[in-house]
Amino acid sequence: MESDASVNVLGEKLAICGTDPVTGYFRDGMCNTCDADQGSHTVCAVMTAEFLAFSKYVGNDLSTSRPEFGFVGLKPGDPWCLCASRFLQAADEGCAPQVHLEATHKRALEIVPLEILRQHAILTD
Numbered sequence: 001m002e003s004d005a006s007v008n009v010l011g012e013k014l015a016i017c018g019t020d021p022v023t024g025y026f027r028d029g030m031c032n033t034c035d036a037d038q039g040s041h042t043v044c045a046v047m048t049a050e051f052l053a054f055s056k057y058v059g060n061d062l063s064t065s066r067p068e069f070g071f072v073g074l075k076p077g078d079p080w081c082l083c084a085s086r087f088l089q090a091a092d093e094g095c096a097p098q099v100h101l102e103a104t105h106k107r108a109l110e111i112v113p114l115e116i117l118r119q120h121a122i123l124t125d
Contacts, residue, residue: 002034003026003032003033003034004032004033004034004105004107006030006032006105007105007106008101008102008103008104008105008106009101009104009105009106009108009109009114009117010101010102011106012102014030014031014032014102014103014105015030015044015100015102015103016029016030016103017029017030017031017044017079017080017081017100017103018044018078018079018080018081021071021072021074021078021080023044023079023080023081024041024081025037025039025041025081030081030103030105031043031044031081031103031104031105031108032105033105033107039083039085039086040083040084040085040107040108040110040111041081041082041083041084042081042082042083042084042104042105042107042108043081043082043083043084043087043099043104043105043108043112043117044079044080044081044082044099044100044103044104045079045080045081045082045087045096045097045098045099045100045120046077046078046079046080046097046098046099046100046122047062047074047075047076047077047078047079047080047097048076048095048097048098049076050095051090051095051096051097052074052075052076054090054093054095055086055090058086058089060086062074062080063075079100079103082097084107084108084110084111084112085111087099087108087112088111088112088116091112091116091119091120096120097120098120098121098122099117099120099121099122100121100122101117101118101121101122104117
């Protein structure tokens with residue numbers, strides 16, 4: 001599995017999303033992706049209680065620890081590489097988490113329009 005170029009939605013070098021817990025399709029802390037990543041884990045989002053409840057409701061429980069998969073469970077404030085389609089679904093439902101544009105892979109744009117990502121962007125200096 002060779003990853004796509006590490007470029008963000010702004011056309012710049014992809015930034016680290018999160019290392020505690022370690023996120024990403026490759027578990028490298030970045031929202032890197034490749035053709036095998038069918039979920040497109042490309043949107044770097046900061047978890048909220050509202051989003052975690054929504055995700056659990058639609059069948060993807062991200063808050064419960066699953067040690068058999070090396071997954072500690074997420075809590076509000078944790079950064080995580082979300083599936084682009086789940087982010088878009090949450091945005092449509094009004095409960096999308098905030099996004100780090102610098103750490104969101106450009107391949108997310110195949111699913112989520114940049115304008116929607118910008119609406120949920122964490123503002124940086």
